[in-house]
Amino acid sequence: MEDADEVTQDVFVRAWQKVDSFRGEAAFGTWLHRLAINVILGRRKQLGIRRERFVDGERAIGRLPENPQGAEAAIDFEAAMELLPDGAQQVFVLHDVEGYKHEEIAEMMGISPGTSKSQLHRARMILRDYLDR
């Protein structure tokens, strides 16, 4: 089974188990989305997802094919995202892809908003090198 499918099931099962803890302090959708993010972050930790990680950003990014077009470009951008170090990668996805604010990311990841900002900038600067090739 694909990891994404499996974690989707995990999220529902967790929501099923935790729904009693929903106190209506936020919209149900917000609660559910947060729960989903927490499940996903926990899952990553559990699986020890450590693929080929960034050591030298320019060198790692440089291994990707140059000048991809159309759908290939989107896939290649995701490949570049995959080379980001864990912390920077998670903050980048939560902020720039999902639209969370630094304060929200800090709370979810147990870091300070300042760390979230610096990780985001780090990620963007690495990915900038990808676009600049």
Next chain:
Amino acid sequence: MSDHWTGRLSEYLDGELNAAERSELESHLAGCQECAKTLEQLRQVVARAQALEDRSPAADLWAGIAARIGTDTRDAAVADLEEHRRRRGRLGQRRLSFSLPQLAAASVALIILSAGSVWLLSRTEGPGAETLGPTGEPGATLVSAPAVSGFGVAGYDAAIAELEGVIEESRAQLDTATVRIIQENLMIIDRAIAQAQRALAEDPASIYLNEYLAATMRQKLEFLRQAAQMAGAAS
């Protein structure tokens, strides 16, 4: 390039510098081509991230979920009206019902499979993976007028427009995730309404479809009421 200013470009891009800092950085950008170029590249990175598309599940996940929470899957029939229409001959006029777990599971799948959520887990699907369009179906247009909470079509439209206006006015005060969830859920409801209307156009006498459309329209109204109430409280 100024290292000091390069390190603040993301904050500038996100509107997080105070007025004095912003002014100082803009003065610097006017005379530093390298920083200006870096800023433009960072904008492109953000645009790429925002353009990533959501993905739908590769398969129906309900059976696995039901097994884990100990729910019977025998009645986990069709949650999709197009599929319902294809099977209609076999099912006759039998009315389909949707259990809470089924609907919840469908909602969860639709809500969490946003681009970033799936991606965060890590990219495991190949290039051919099915994707959802960024906006889904266009907003629904009423083609029939089932009874919706006592409104006629005009009254319903006016109520919807008024509630949408309230939410739009308070949008800036709402939590980012909340705005996102509201948009996604409205998209899902509009898609269901449009689907029901298409099915009704071909089968206007269907009691099930008429009731389903009316229920979905009521659901949209109630959802907007709750969202507007929340938006009003936040502003």
